[in-house]
Every structure is written in structure tokens, then in C-alpha cells.
Amino acid sequence: MYTEKVMDHFENPRNVGELENPDGIGKQGNPVCGDVMELGIKVKNNIIEDVKFRTFGCCAAIATSSMVTEMVMGKTIEEAEEISRQAVAEALDGLPPAKMHCSNLAADALHDAIRDYKEKHAKVFG
Amino acid sequence: MKKRYYFDHNATTPVRPEVLDAMLPYLTEKYGNASSVHSFGRDARHAMEKSREIVATLINADPEEIYFTGCGTESDNIALTGTMTSARDGKNRLITSKVEHSAIMNTAAKLKHDGFQITYIGVDEYCRTDINQLKNVIDNNTALVSIMHGNNETGVLQNIEEAAKIAHSAGAVFHTDAVQSAGKIPIDVKKMGIDMLSMSGHKLNAPKGIGVLYIKKGLKITPLTYGGSHERGIRPGTENVAGIVALAKAVDLAMQDMENEAVTISALRDRLESEIEHVVSNVLFNGRGVPRLPGTSNISFPGVDGEALLFSMDIEGVAASTGSACTTGEVEPSHVLVAMGREPKTAQSSLRFSMGWGTTDAGVDHILNRLPVVLNRLRSISGGI
Numbered sequence: 001m002y003t004e005k006v007m008d009h010f011e012n013p014r015n016v017g018e019l020e021n022p023d024g025i026g027k028q029g030n031p032v033c034g035d036v037m038e039l040g041i042k043v044k045n046n047i048i049e050d051v052k053f054r055t056f057g058c059c060a061a062i063a064t065s066s067m068v069t070e071m072v073m074g075k076t077i078e079e080a081e082e083i084s085r086q087a088v089a090e091a092l093d094g095l096p097p098a099k100m101h102c103s104n105l106a107a108d109a110l111h112d113a114i115r116d117y118k119e120k121h122a123k124v125f126g
Numbered sequence: 127m128k129k130r131y132y133f134d135h136n137a138t139t140p141v142r143p144e145v146l147d148a149m150l151p152y153l154t155e156k157y158g159n160a161s162s163v164h165s166f167g168r169d170a171r172h173a174m175e176k177s178r179e180i181v182a183t184l185i186n187a188d189p190e191e192i193y194f195t196g197c198g199t200e201s202d203n204i205a206l207t208g209t210m211t212s213a214r215d216g217k218n219r220l221i222t223s224k225v226e227h228s229a230i231m232n233t234a235a236k237l238k239h240d241g242f243q244i245t246y247i248g249v250d251e252y253c254r255t256d257i258n259q260l261k262n263v264i265d266n267n268t269a270l271v272s273i274m275h276g277n278n279e280t281g282v283l284q285n286i287e288e289a290a291k292i293a294h295s296a297g298a299v300f301h302t303d304a305v306q307s308a309g310k311i312p313i314d315v316k317k318m319g320i321d322m323l324s325m326s327g328h329k330l331n332a333p334k335g336i337g338v339l340y341i342k343k344g345l346k347i348t349p350l351t352y353g354g355s356h357e358r359g360i361r362p363g364t365e366n367v368a369g370i371v372a373l374a375k376a377v378d379l380a381m382q383d384m385e386n387e388a389v390t391i392s393a394l395r396d397r398l399e400s401e402i403e404h405v406v407s408n409v410l411f412n413g414r415g416v417p418r419l420p421g422t423s424n425i426s427f428p429g430v431d432g433e434a435l436l437f438s439m440d441i442e443g444v445a446a447s448t449g450s451a452c453t454t455g456e457v458e459p460s461h462v463l464v465a466m467g468r469e470p471k472t473a474q475s476s477l478r479f480s481m482g483w484g485t486t487d488a489g490v491d492h493i494l495n496r497l498p499v500v501l502n503r504l505r506s507i508s509g510g511i
Contacts, residue, residue, distance in 0.1 A: 059437050
């Protein structure tokens with residue numbers, strides 16, 4: 001039911017953990033299935049130079065979390081903002097229809113983290 | 127290929143070699159239609175009626191009370207819908223429990239849609255049906271009470287003798303879904319007061335595609351399908367003779383060794399549970415400490431998702447099952463564990479190991495060896511979030 005890429009990211013998830021002093025944090029949960037994801041970013045000169053995640057959830061939730069961290073690493077904030085829910089699912093060669101909501105979780109957590117970073121950034125420099 | 131261990135006997139079981147040997151001639155040489163009058167047909171009919179006697183013995187029924195169907199789900203459908211739609215005196219209420227298999231749950235939902243009243247009885251934290259609630263809600267408008275025997279997710283046995291008494295006190299019929307328990311623990315329909323009972327071949331080492339519905343003599347049932355006079359019109363359609371012979375052989379084998387097998391399988395299950403407590407931290411056992419089916423163990427592992435655990439154990443060569451139906455396309459946690467009062471998140475963190483014929487100590491050792499590694503990995507990904 002899962003693609004090889006999903007299973008690879010599930011078995012060997014990239015960038016697992018918690019950042020020390022992250023510049024932005026995003027947290028998303030699905031109240032129905034109970035999945036929870038937290039994603040932190042480190043930003044320097046408008047570039048995401050580190051990202052880490054923690055996820056409680058199924059294979060798809062873990063794989064999409066891992067995938068989204070790989071997709072944003074080294075990207076500018078503007079580039080990262082462009083990453084859509086669909087793009088995460090496509091990068092994994094697709095997800096079963098019932099699991100599409102998992103890719104929402106990952107992309108939404110990323111966008112929350114960017115928003116959080118921008119708010120903090122605005123306070124410091126604004 | 128690396129060694130694989132099967133711990134999903136509540137989903138389905140392997141066909142025993144003796145069962146396969148018994149059924150094969152009915153596919154290749156004795157392939158007659160049991161309704162034909164020539165010698166091919168007579169051979170088939172003879173085998174079928176002999177099989178009916180064996181199945182009847184398992185539950186202490188009379189052979190003419192045994193109806194062969196296609197599966198446990200079909201038996202449940204005929205029992206529920208067939209009874210409700212033929213209920214006398216305008217009785218239109220069905221009482222069942224909150225922890226039934228989807229074959230009952232979704233048939234009840236359809237009956238509700240068709241205008242029948244459905245009442246669901248709750249369970250306690252050990253998955254035992256609340257008998258007092260049943261006593262309180264039953265009334266003269268109740269046509270049928272259906273309470274399962276052994277729960278498929280937790281293995282917990284329901285007090286069906288008491289439930290049957292309560293049903294009868296209000297003039298209602300009593301049905302039990304015994305798909306998980308038949309052949310594993312003794313069942314006596316007369317002593318236990320069971321009016322209808324569903325069972326399935328593939329849960330007890332016969333192939334898929336054969337089920338049984340026991341209907342007590344004299345009960346009126348409306349069939350769901352129409353055709354010839356097979357199975358006295360309750361389940362028309364040319365009989366699956368090979369499947370019927372296989373089921374009877376499986377039942378015969380189960381009866382020969384039921385007590386010993388139950389002791390052996392319970393010992394494997396109990397060892398798995400008591401040792402898991404030692405090798406893994408933070409586990410919750412669901413339904414442990416009350417009478418259960420011999421080979422069912424349902425365990426919650428807070429901090430990991432059941433499906434992630436299932437896939438990880440599969441990679442390690444262990445086939446288990448989640449209580450949650452998430453893998454089959456639904457996202458809600460197990461209705462059984464939630465009915466028992468588990469938090470949805472805990473319910474979602476559950477795994478079922480189910481054992482049966484062919485389960486060995488080596489398999490249990492393998493789980494005990496790999497489970498801690500898998501749990502540590504997954505718990506580090508969730509990081510206590």
C-alpha cells in the first residue's frame with residue numbers, strides 16, 4: 001500500500017529530534033486519528049540551515065514529516081513557503097487516498113514554523 | 127527469505143494439511159452437485175450431511191439446525207436481518223453491544239436505516255458487556271439480542287449465558303457471533319441458551335469461503351437471498367461441498383484436542399505478556415485478567431502509533447494486527463478499545479498478537495527480541511510529543 005520512498009523515509013527518517021533554540025516552531029495535530037507533529041527550523045540570512053521534527057503517527061505521518069524536512073533544508077524562506085501539501089505527497093511518489101491527510105499535517109506544520117519565525121523576526125527587527 | 131512469524135490468527139489461519147487432504151477429492155473426483163440424484167451427487171450429499179453432523183457435535187446442536195453459508199459475515203447478516211424482518215407482533219428492537227465485529231455493527235446500522243430501533247450495550251474497562259444495562263434496557267419490543275462470544279480484538283469472553291437468559295425473559299431471540307471462539311473453547315448451545323450462532327471456517331484452519339449459522343429448531347427466519355431449496359431455503363445456492371468437508375475436518379481436529387491446545391496456546395500468550403512487561407517500559411494490556419480466548423493478546427504501547435508499530439514489526443518478520451482500523455482506510459481508533467474507556471490516542475497505540483495452531487515459543491522469543499528495538503526507534507521519533 002505504501003511506495004518504496006514512503007517506506008524508506010519511514011524506516012530511515014531524516015532530521016529527527018528537537019532543535020536547541022529554534023527560530024520557528026510549528027505544531028500540527030489531527031484530532032481524529034491522533035497524529036501529532038512538531039517541526040522546528042533554524043534560519044540564517046533568510047535560509048533554512050537546519051530543521052528537525054518529532055512525530056507521533058503512522059508510517060505516512062512519519063514519512064511525510066521526514067520528507068518535508070529534506071525538502072526545506074537549505075531553501076530560502078520564500079522557497080519553503082511554496083512547498084504545498086500536494087508537493088510533499090508527490091515527492092514520496094504518492095500516498096494512499098486515506099493517508100493524504102498526513103501530508104497536510106507535515107506541510108501545515110512547516111508553514112506554521114515559518115509563520116512563527118516571521119513573527120519573532122518582525123519583533124526583533126521591526 | 128528471512129524467517130517470518132505469523133501472529134494474526136484472529137484474522138485468518140493456515141489450512142491444516144489434514145484438512146486440505148480431506149477436501150481435495152471433493153474438488154477433483156467427487157465434484158458432484160449435492161442436489162443431483164446420480165452417484166456423483168449422492169457422494170457429495172453424503173459427505174455434506176456427514177459434515178453437518180460433525181459441526182453439530184461441536185456446539186451440541188442437532189444436524190438439521192446447522193446451515194452452511196459463505197462466511198461468518200453472511201451468517202451474521204442472515205441472523206440479524208432475517209430475524210428482525212420476520213419478527214412477530216411488530217417487535218422492532220435489536221439490542222447488541224458496542225464491541226461487536228463490523229459484520230454485526232454495519233448490519234445493525236443498515237437495520238436502523240430501515241427503521242428498526244437499535245440499542246448498544248456498553249462494556250467495562252475489561253471489555254465485558256454490561257449485563258445490568260442489558261437487564262435495564264430490554265423490553266417486550268425487543269425481537270433480538272446479539273452479543274458476541276469472544277471479542278476479536280481483545281479475546282475477552284462475554285457472559286452470553288446470562289445475556290441469553292435476559293433475552294428469553296423478555297421473549298427475545300438470542301444470537302451470538304462465535305466466529306473467534308468456536309473450536310477454541312467449548313460451546314453448548316442447549317446449555318448456554320443460544321438460539322442462533324455464527325461461525326467461520328477460516329478462523330479454525332479450514333479455508334476461506336465457508337461459514338455456519340446455527341438456527342434453533344422452530345425459529346422463523348426470512349432469507350436474504352432467493353433461489354433453490356439448498357440449506358432449506360435459508361441460504362440458497364449450490365453448496366461449497368469441498369469447503370464444508372474441510373470445515374468438518376477442521377472441527378473434528380479441534381474437538382480432538384481442544385483442551386490441550388487451549389492450555390498450550392494460553393501458555394504462549396501468557397509468557398508473551400509477562401515477558402513483554404520485563405523488556406519494554408510503559409505498556410498497557412487490554413482485557414488481561416478476565417476470561418479470554420486462549421491466543422489473543424491486545425497491548426497498548428503509549429508513544430507509538432499502532433500502524434507504525436505494525437509495519438515495523440512486519441519488517442522484523444512478525445505479522446500482527448492493529449486494533450485500529452486505520453490501515454484499512456479508516457482513521458478512527460478501535461471502537462472496542464474506546465468503548466473500554468481507553469483514550470483515543472492510547473487506543474491508536476495498540477497492537478494485537480493472536481496465536482493458534484502452529485504458533486511456537488520461537489515466535490514468541492522473536493517478538494520479545496525485536497519489539498524493544500522497534501519501540502525505542504519509534505518512541506525516539508515521537509520524542510514524547
